[in-house]
Amino acid sequence: xxxxxxxxxxxxxxxxxxxxxxxxxxxxxxxxxxxxxxxxxxxxxxxxxxxxxxxxxxxxxxxxxxxxxxxxxxxxxxx
Numbered sequence: 001x002x003x004x005x006x007x008x009x010x011x012x013x014x015x016x017x018x019x020x021x022x023x024x025x026x027x028x029x030x031x032x033x034x035x036x037x038x039x040x041x042x043x044x045x046x047x048x049x050x051x052x053x054x055x056x057x058x059x060x061x062x063x064x065x066x067x068x069x070x071x072x073x074x075x076x077x078x079x
Contacts, residue, residue, distance in 0.1 A: 006049055010040045013053035021055050028059040 018036060025034045035058045043050040070076075 006042060006051065010042075010051055010053060013051065014038050014040070014055075017053060017055035021057050025057040028057065030059055034059055 017038065021036060025036050028034055037056040037058065039054045039056075041052040041054075043052070
């Protein structure tokens with residue numbers, strides 16, 4: 001298979017997966033942040049070349065806890 005043909009097939013598959021999963025990713029947004037990751041694998045061990053295009057939808061979550069921990073070796077001052 002021609003490398004240009006392989007690349008175009010991969011691009012077309014990415015476009016299709018993006019269109020399919022964009023709304024789902026958008027709905028999972030946390031504070032407006034979300035991501036879609038794509039992986040394209042080319043298997044040329046046999047003819048014709050086999051392409052595998054994977055889409056991963058990730059919700060980006062940011063969480064934070066802030067605490068103060070007293071030093072157990074430090075005595076407490078009377079109030």
